[in-house]
Each structure stands twice: as structure tokens, then as C-alpha cells.
Amino acid sequence: MMFCFGEYVLDTARRELRCGSQLVAVEPQVFDLLVYLLQSRDRVVSKQELIDSVWAGRSISDSTFTSQINAARKAIGDNGASQTLIKTLPRKGIRFVGSVDVRSNGAGLEEGGAPQVPSGERTYPELPNKPSIVVMPFENLSAEKGTDYLADGIVEAITSALSCVRSFFVIARMSAYAFRGRNANVCDIGKELGVAYLLQGSVQKVRKQLRITVHLIEAEKCALVWSSRFGGAVNDLFDLQDRISEQVTAALQPSLRVAEIERSRRKRPQDLGSYDYTMRAMPHVWALERDENFKAVGLLEMAIAADPDYAVALSLAGWCHAQRLVYNWVENITESQDKALSFAGRAAELSRDDPMVLAILGAVHSLVRNHGTARALLERALALDPNAAWAWSRFGWLENYVGHPQNAIANFERALRLSPLDPTNFNNYVGMGSANEIMQNYDQAAGLFQRALEERPNATWIYRHLASSLGGAGRHEDARRAFAQMIEIFPDLTITKFKEAMRFPQAAVDRMAENLKRLGLRE
The missing domain is CATH 1.25.40.10 (Tetratricopeptide repeat domain)
Structure with missing residues (x-):
């Protein structure tokens, strides 16, 4: 995505800021700050929201925050006195107030690389020639603290179920979460992600009961297509997820058989504590950082202790140990490989039709050089879930490992289209x-x-x-x-x-x- 204002072009894909044809040097944190302000230009962004989003909630001093805002202004030719582009509203927050044109990357470039910006023109990804949807982060209305995982888990389950319908194009959950906390218009979200439908919802836990509300919206017209409410006990969480997935699918394409959804149902954990620990571990698993990896393993070990037969937790634990093989995080590579294969083997015995588990196992086997097994697992995962962005990414890595770099690039590009904001x-x-x-x-x-x-x-x-x-x-x-x-x-x-x-x-x-x-x- 390219944000064009005045003589400046900020390119999120290339991570570049240009003034005319000149590249402007900007620190990564300042760049992220500019991106967030540009993406949220239709509203005032509070200081705390910026800290949560740009600094990942880390504690920073007032002077550091002010200096970064000033650095962002300086990078785009603004200053604290004029505030013609980045305006501070006392006791309210910050807003980007300049006129902005937004377009996708690659269009309208001169030979020298300087973008030519047609005034007012916006270019977005083309809509696929099939029903396309993104499941947005559900709002957690629960008064009880520590229940965000319930809303996140429902979104993950619905996304997974819809992804398994071959005739759908489904944006990956990670990209959907880029809009968490943003007051973006549904039409703009649909255009930015290149989808025709958005599913929005809320979750409320009251004692041991759950109340879930969902809305299916056609993005182009901002029109409500279908809405429903669901309720039940917390212990019925998985049945509620399945009912929602089935009804959303029926609303999008009534001719689809329920069997298409049925394939996505993974073996349920016997203990909700295992599910809780696994959901909490996932962000640490995907971070691909040493300290995060060890945090993830600790949570997954608790999940497995609560339910030794939960295939998702077992496969993720195997993937965490496999990560240590390739990132030089441990001295004893053999021990990590043995643990990775042990967890992967147990997961494979318990789940052969869960595309997420199959993709994770494919990643594990690719890293222990079982290339044939890895290919079979990843192909099976993508046959079940052709919208699995992460599976396409892991297939890209496998093609690199076996010496097919051109195939690898094609797979990585497909992953990026399926999850552009991941x-x-x-x-x-x-x-x-x-x-x-x-x-x-x-x-x-x-x-x-x-x-x-x-x-x-x-x-x-x-x-x-x-x-x-x-x-x-x-x-x-x-x-x-x-x-x-x-x-x-x-x-x-x-x-x-x-x-x-x-x-x-x-x-x-x-x-x-x-x-x-x-x-x-x-x-």
C-alpha cells in the first residue's frame, strides 16, 4: 500500500518514504508510527493506542514519545509549530490531517522509480472470482478479565472452517487482526483486503454462559446480509463455533453442503484449560524470536499436561522445537530434533484431517529434512484448506530447501495475497x-x-x-x-x-x- 501526500510517498511494502525521487531516511519505529497515523487518518488516535500498537504496549517515557512524534513530523516536512500534517489535539491525541491518496504498489511508476500520483485515484486488489470474506476480530464485551482468548478462539475457528470451503477466498486471521482497535469503515476494509464480505461480531461471557452476536456485511454497499445471535454454556464453545461457521457458509453460498464445513472440525481438547493455554501460546509461537519461543513452549507444556491428546498443542510444541534447529538458539541440535519429531509423531497419530495440524507437521518434517513427508503433509493441508496462507508460506520454504527457488517465490507471493497485513x-x-x-x-x-x-x-x-x-x-x-x-x-x-x-x-x-x-x- 502506498500513501501519497504532497510531495511524499510512503510505501508500506518497500518500507520506504520518498520525497519526490529522493529516499528519506527514517528509523523503523518512526516509520511504523507514520504508517499507523496514516492508516487511522479518519480519527484521533490516543497516546495509549499508539503505544499499544507501535511500541507493543512497552512502557516509554513522555520525552521519548514526544521525540518520536517530532521525528515523524520532521521526516515529512512538518513541525510542532505548524502541525499541517500531524496535529496534536490536547487531552485527546494525535491525528494525521493532511490530504492523502492511497493506492496499491506498482502502479504509475516512471522509469526512474518516482511514483506519479493521480489526484484522488485509489487502486485496490481485484476481487477474486469467488465469494471472498474476512472474519474481523470479535469485540470482547465480557466484564471478566482474561477472557480475550474466547473471542480470538471463535474468530480463529470460524476463519479455519470457512477456509476449508474450496470455493471461498478467505483472508487469513493474522491480517484481519491488523484492524483491531481501528475505527475503519467496512467499505474501506473490504477494498484494502480485496474481499466482498466482512464478518463482524461480539462475545460476552456472563458467569458460565456465552452470548455471541455475528453480522455478515457486504463491503461494497455496507449492507447487512445476515445477522444472528447464539448462546450457550462455556463448555459448549466448540459447538457454538461450528453452528456459526455453518450458518455463515449457508448465507454466503446456500448450495454448499455442510460436509465442506465438517472437514474443518479438529479433535476437541477434553479440557478447556488446554485450549486456553494453546491460544495464549500462539502469538509467541509465530514470533520466531528466541525468548518468545521459550515462552510458547512453557505454555504448550501446560496445555499438554491438561490434555495429552490435544493435537494442536502437540503439533505447535513440535514446531517450536524445530525452530530451534535452524536459528542457532540451542547448542544441542539433536535433542531439539528428537523432541520436535516426538511431538509431531504424537500429533500425527491423533489428527490426520486438520489442515492446521498437517501444515505444522509439514513444517516440522521440512526442517528435519524429511522432504517427501513434508511435501505430502503440506499438499494434504492445502487440499483441505486452499486459503491457508501459512501453509503456502511453509511450502515456499520447502521449495527453497529442495532447490526450487522460483517455485518458492510463487508460493510466498500467494501467501502474501491471502494475508496481506499478516x-x-x-x-x-x-x-x-x-x-x-x-x-x-x-x-x-x-x-x-x-x-x-x-x-x-x-x-x-x-x-x-x-x-x-x-x-x-x-x-x-x-x-x-x-x-x-x-x-x-x-x-x-x-x-x-x-x-x-x-x-x-x-x-x-x-x-x-x-x-x-x-x-x-x-x-
Whole structure:
């Protein structure tokens, strides 16, 4: 998405801010702040909302907040005195007040790369030639604290069920959550995501009872298509999820058989505590950061203790241990591999028709180099759920591992279309960077790795790839800086440990290692 105002163009895909044809240097945090203000330009954004969204709720001082707002103003030619673009409203918050044109990436570029902005013109993704929908985050109306997971779980279940209908196009849950807390118009959301329908709802827990309200809205006309209320005991949560999924599907396309939904039903946990721990673990699982990984495993171990036969928790635990194989997070790789396969094996015995579990197991087997098994699992997952953005992403990684980088890029691009605002999309850019690195397109690879780091600075394992690609591209000063950061993060890294962690074809791994060796990495 590109936001165009005055002489400036902010490109969220490239993570670039330009003034005319000149690239404007801007810190990642300031860039994120600008993006959030531009996305929320139709309303005043409170200071706390900005802190929750841009700083992930971390505690920051008033002076730091003010300096970042000033830095954002300076980057776009504004200042605290005039406030012609970013206006502070005392005791209310901040709002972007400039005139903005929004369009998708790639349209209207001159040969030199400077975008030509047609005044007032907006370009959005084309609607698929099938029913298309996004399930928005449900509002939690419960007075009881610690119940957000109920609303999140219902959204995840409905999204999963709808995704299994082959004749639907369903936006992934991660992208839908980019709109949490935003007072965006449903028509604008539909255009931005390229879907015809939105499902909105609310969840309220009163003692041991649940009340769920859902609304299906046609985005283009902002028209209510269908609405319903559901109620039942907390212990009936899964039956309520299924009933909602079936009725939404019937409202979208009445001719579809209930059997299409039936395939999406995974084995239910016997203990809601297991479900709770698993839902709480998921954000930590997808973060792909060392500390988050260990937090996730702790929660998943509690989930498995509550219900040893919950396949989702078992598969996620296997995936967490598999992550440690490739990111140089542990010394004992064999132990992590054994644990990954143990959890994966138990999950496979319990669930053979859950696309989410199959995709996770495919990821595990791809990282332990069981490529044939991984391919079969991922193909099965995508046959059951063709809208599974993460499964397409993992298929991209598998194609990289077996030496088919062009196929990998196509799969990563498909994942990006299915989940355009996914906070884990940084890993798709790493995957495309790795594909280019395998093809020895080092400049392109380095650009994609840098973009991934801008989106997720804490995914520091990316510096291993960035330093190698910059070295391969002959950008020696940049390579030395990236290498120094890599060594600061992985002081004990050696050529041997690097090669053990990499899962790419041997010739590609040898080239990467040689690039790092020239930068000073010891054997």
C-alpha cells in the first residue's frame, strides 16, 4: 500500500518514504508510527493506542514519545509549530490531517522509480472470482478479565472452517487482526483486503454462559446480509463455533453442503484449560524470536499436561522445537530434533484431517529434512484448506530447501495475497530473500532481508543471511556492519554451526558459508 501526500510517498511494502525521487531516511519505529497515523487518518488516535500498537504496549517515557512524534513530523516536512500534517489535539491525541491518496504498489511508476500520483485515484486488489470474506476480530464485551482468548478462539475457528470451503477466498486471521482497535469503515476494509464480505461480531461471557452476536456485511454497499445471535454454556464453545461457521457458509453460498464445513472440525481438547493455554501460546509461537519461543513452549507444556491428546498443542510444541534447529538458539541440535519429531509423531497419530495440524507437521518434517513427508503433509493441508496462507508460506520454504527457488517465490507471493497485513509476513520476505540468495541474486536478496528486519527487528537470526548476501554482492562495508551485528547476537557462531543450521541445498549453503568466512567467521 502506498500513501501519497504532497510531495511524499510512503510505501508500506518497500518500507520506504520518498520525497519526490529522493529516499528519506527514517528509523523503523518512526516509520511504523507514520504508517499507523496514516492508516487511522479518519480519527484521533490516543497516546495509549499508539503505544499499544507501535511500541507493543512497552512502557516509554513522555520525552521519548514526544521525540518520536517530532521525528515523524520532521521526516515529512512538518513541525510542532505548524502541525499541517500531524496535529496534536490536547487531552485527546494525535491525528494525521493532511490530504492523502492511497493506492496499491506498482502502479504509475516512471522509469526512474518516482511514483506519479493521480489526484484522488485509489487502486485496490481485484476481487477474486469467488465469494471472498474476512472474519474481523470479535469485540470482547465480557466484564471478566482474561477472557480475550474466547473471542480470538471463535474468530480463529470460524476463519479455519470457512477456509476449508474450496470455493471461498478467505483472508487469513493474522491480517484481519491488523484492524483491531481501528475505527475503519467496512467499505474501506473490504477494498484494502480485496474481499466482498466482512464478518463482524461480539462475545460476552456472563458467569458460565456465552452470548455471541455475528453480522455478515457486504463491503461494497455496507449492507447487512445476515445477522444472528447464539448462546450457550462455556463448555459448549466448540459447538457454538461450528453452528456459526455453518450458518455463515449457508448465507454466503446456500448450495454448499455442510460436509465442506465438517472437514474443518479438529479433535476437541477434553479440557478447556488446554485450549486456553494453546491460544495464549500462539502469538509467541509465530514470533520466531528466541525468548518468545521459550515462552510458547512453557505454555504448550501446560496445555499438554491438561490434555495429552490435544493435537494442536502437540503439533505447535513440535514446531517450536524445530525452530530451534535452524536459528542457532540451542547448542544441542539433536535433542531439539528428537523432541520436535516426538511431538509431531504424537500429533500425527491423533489428527490426520486438520489442515492446521498437517501444515505444522509439514513444517516440522521440512526442517528435519524429511522432504517427501513434508511435501505430502503440506499438499494434504492445502487440499483441505486452499486459503491457508501459512501453509503456502511453509511450502515456499520447502521449495527453497529442495532447490526450487522460483517455485518458492510463487508460493510466498500467494501467501502474501491471502494475508496481506499478516504480522508474520516478514518471514515470507526472508523466504523470498533466501530464494534469491540460492539463485545468487545477492542484491535482491539483501534488500528483502533488510525489509524483513525493518518489519521485525527482533528476528535477529536474519543477520546471518543479510551478512552473507551483502558479502556475495560485493557490498563490503555494509557486509562488515551486518557481520558485526551478527557476531554480537551469536558470539559463538562458527562455520560448522552455521552449516548445521541451514536447510538449503549443500552448494548454496557452501556459498553462504564462504561469504561469511571471508568476513571473518571462524571454522
